[in-house]
Amino acid sequence: MVVEDDADVREAIAEVLTDCQYKALHAANGAEALQRLRAADVRPCLILLDMMMPTMDGWQFRAAQKSDPSVSDIPVVVLSAHADGSEAAAKLDAAGYLPKPVSLETLVSLVERFCAVGQE
Amino acid sequence: MTDSKPWPALLSNVQLAFQGIRDYAIFLLQTDGTVASWNEGARLIKGYSEAEIVGQSFSRFYTPEDQLAGKPAALLARALQEGRVEDEAWRVRKDGTRFWADVVITPLRDRDGTLRGFVKITRDLTARKEAEEALRQSEERMRLMIDSVNDHAIVMLDSSGKVATWNPGAERLKGYTAREIVGQSFERFYPEPEIRAGKPRLELETASREGRFEDEGWRVRKDGSRFWASVVLRAVSNEQGELIGFTKVTRDLTERKRSEEAIIERTRQQAAVAALGLFALEHPDLDAVLDRAVATVRETMGTEIVALLERSADGKSLALRAGCGLEAASIGRLPLQLGSPEAGNGLRTAEPGQLGQQAFRMGGVLGGQGGSGMTVPIRASDPSREAHGLIEARSRAERAFRDDDVNFLQAVANVIAAALERRSMEEQVRMAEQKAAEERARASQVRDALRERDEFISVAAHELRTPLTALQLKLQGAERGLRAEARPLAGSTVGLRLNGALRQTERLSLLVERLLDVTRIAAGRLELSLEQFDLAALVRQVADDFREPAAQTGSELRLEAQQPLEGCWDRLRLEQVIVNLLSNAVKYGAGRPISVRTERAGERIRIAVTDEGIGIAEADLPRIFTRFQRAAPVRNYGGLGLGLYIAKHIVEAHGGRVEVSSRPGKGSAFVVDLPVAAVQAAGKHDQARVRA
Numbered sequence: 001m002v003v004e005d006d007a008d009v010r011e012a013i014a015e016v017l018t019d020c021q022y023k024a025l026h027a028a029n030g031a032e033a034l035q036r037l038r039a040a041d042v043r044p045c046l047i048l049l050d051m052m053m054p055t056m057d058g059w060q061f062r063a064a065q066k067s068d069p070s071v072s073d074i075p076v077v078v079l080s081a082h083a084d085g086s087e088a089a090a091k092l093d094a095a096g097y098l099p100k101p102v103s104l105e106t107l108v109s110l111v112e113r114f115c116a117v118g119q120e
Numbered sequence: 121m122t123d124s125k126p127w128p129a130l131l132s133n134v135q136l137a138f139q140g141i142r143d144y145a146i147f148l149l150q151t152d153g154t155v156a157s158w159n160e161g162a163r164l165i166k167g168y169s170e171a172e173i174v175g176q177s178f179s180r181f182y183t184p185e186d187q188l189a190g191k192p193a194a195l196l197a198r199a200l201q202e203g204r205v206e207d208e209a210w211r212v213r214k215d216g217t218r219f220w221a222d223v224v225i226t227p228l229r230d231r232d233g234t235l236r237g238f239v240k241i242t243r244d245l246t247a248r249k250e251a252e253e254a255l256r257q258s259e260e261r262m263r264l265m266i267d268s269v270n271d272h273a274i275v276m277l278d279s280s281g282k283v284a285t286w287n288p289g290a291e292r293l294k295g296y297t298a299r300e301i302v303g304q305s306f307e308r309f310y311p312e313p314e315i316r317a318g319k320p321r322l323e324l325e326t327a328s329r330e331g332r333f334e335d336e337g338w339r340v341r342k343d344g345s346r347f348w349a350s351v352v353l354r355a356v357s358n359e360q361g362e363l364i365g366f367t368k369v370t371r372d373l374t375e376r377k378r379s380e381e382a383i384i385e386r387t388r389q390q391a392a393v394a395a396l397g398l399f400a401l402e403h404p405d406l407d408a409v410l411d412r413a414v415a416t417v418r419e420t421m422g423t424e425i426v427a428l429l430e431r432s433a434d435g436k437s438l439a440l441r442a443g444c445g446l447e448a449a450s451i452g453r454l455p456l457q458l459g460s461p462e463a464g465n466g467l468r469t470a471e472p473g474q475l476g477q478q479a480f481r482m483g484g485v486l487g488g489q490g491g492s493g494m495t496v497p498i499r500a501s502d503p504s505r506e507a508h509g510l511i512e513a514r515s516r517a518e519r520a521f522r523d524d525d526v527n528f529l530q531a532v533a534n535v536i537a538a539a540l541e542r543r544s545m546e547e548q549v550r551m552a553e554q555k556a557a558e559e560r561a562r563a564s565q566v567r568d569a570l571r572e573r574d575e576f577i578s579v580a581a582h583e584l585r586t587p588l589t590a591l592q593l594k595l596q597g598a599e600r601g602l603r604a605e606a607r608p609l610a611g612s613t614v615g616l617r618l619n620g621a622l623r624q625t626e627r628l629s630l631l632v633e634r635l636l637d638v639t640r641i642a643a644g645r646l647e648l649s650l651e652q653f654d655l656a657a658l659v660r661q662v663a664d665d666f667r668e669p670a671a672q673t674g675s676e677l678r679l680e681a682q683q684p685l686e687g688c689w690d691r692l693r694l695e696q697v698i699v700n701l702l703s704n705a706v707k708y709g710a711g712r713p714i715s716v717r718t719e720r721a722g723e724r725i726r727i728a729v730t731d732e733g734i735g736i737a738e739a740d741l742p743r744i745f746t747r748f749q750r751a752a753p754v755r756n757y758g759g760l761g762l763g764l765y766i767a768k769h770i771v772e773a774h775g776g777r778v779e780v781s782s783r784p785g786k787g788s789a790f791v792v793d794l795p796v797a798a799v800q801a802a803g804k805h806d807q808a809r810v811r812a
Contacts, residue, residue, distance in 0.1 A: 101591075
């Protein structure tokens, strides 16, 4: 699942993942992501989480996710344009950190670590 | 008509009558001067017994000189002629000693007038004579003494106050000769107002009542000049206690009086200057200080006109700055050209001047108004500088000025100079403070502008990362899609264009990263990730990457980096430095050979990148390591001008330094000097992390 407010980035990531035979859900902010997560038929194997978003940012989403047992164990990788992204990842107890600009190779190898092909 | 017959009856009567008298020698002489009788007084005074002397001539009582002069006979002749003769003179005793005798000789006649002889009465006045002599000598000595006294007037006044005696001291002191003054009233020694007030009379009355009167005061000489006198009057009375006159002793204490007055005046002046100085210290308002200075001069010296003239800023004229006794309207508007003679000596010589009649004909500094005046320069405390101006004090009446007055006015001028200099210093300090404040504001503005720029760069660079992500993923996705469709990329137009777009995306990413480096350095947040590696290997690897670009510009890359150089550094950052130096060498190398050398010297590692290209002008060398600065013209050589700035900070963050030497047209040499193990030394916020 890609949680990213920038539609182009969201779309580009989703395209790459689809090319690689993954099914990608996406959301423009934390609130939308929570809603989609709870409504989803299949639990995603990974959440790519942008930090700075309107309505509900990455911090708020992560807190809400952790307090919801049905989704709390889904690993989260922080996606950030800022140098302090790695610190944020550590604080959020994230599974990893993906600094922008993201290269296809890095993205694919990261997703491969968490998901089998065909998963969401 | 003489008869020498004895006259026994008379004789016996006389002898009876005078026999026992001891105080007087009373005896009879015959008409020829022979002693006819003797008494006890005669025996005591003259020493002869009756038996010895009766029948002897009376001339033996006289001194040899008198005898020779015929005095005995002459006295008898006078007695006959005048009926009586009295004589006071020396007489001689039997033993030859002399005594002072008062002698009265009276002729004796009988009833029909016939001369029968003489009665001679002699008194011994030796004791009185000696006392008189002593008194005479004493008086003579006194007279001589009084006459010899020059500095005291010692005179006698009669009981009405008229001058009776006059000594040389009096003449010298008062100017009158004895002939001029004796008989005149002593009142003429007093000033007119005191005579009118009856002071001389009062003094005489006091002296006669109390015996003595003492006074100090002004007295008048014959020529009208005054002197300060100390006078002692004593009443002189006769034996009956009647006032017969006065002695008057007068001393001239003018000098003492003047020096006392001078001391008092000087003290007053010094107190006035001290008060003025204090006032100047306490009052920052210059005009108030100058007005006070003018008032101080007027009140202390009693000069009605005081003018304080300040030299104009251009130094060519004087303007009245403060004053009194002048038309108020002229203050601030009395320009004087310094070239004019009246503007004075004071400024030219920096010495005080007194304005006498001569000066006033010239007009003084203030123009002719008569009287007496004084001008002193307001000297600068720095003697090499010209005076600030002048201060002139003038009285309408003529008067003399003393050295003390000049010193006083100069002291006032010094206080004024200090006040003027303080004002100018305050002015300078104020201007300097204003300038400093402006500088601070400007510096602060520059800092704010720089910070805003850094913040903008930071925000912009971060914002660029997001679209870069989308761009990069789309392009890489497209390339991957092409590959997946197994279409031959190499050679295909789409493939070439895609590769070009990908290269540009990478360049864009790199530029964004460099901009972020700048903001990190500016914020002191350049982080190092230290690890152990062979720096020579890294240099060889980067150099290999540059072989082709160098070859494209015609430059041959010569590498001397065979010796392994193990150490602890941030690999990616040092790679960034070497890339920067090599890309510069290729860019500005003008197609000539480029050499890359590494070496180790003790605990230091050196990487030298040398080209033979366009070089850097000496004037540009200091700024090539600063942000957004480039020595080469932008038109010919692109780039942000950040490479060397970042490289320098990376090296310094490792505890090393970058040095450059260059000559225009000959090429440049950059040397990176690093410690074997990075010492985190640069920015205070910079952090180093050693990778495990």
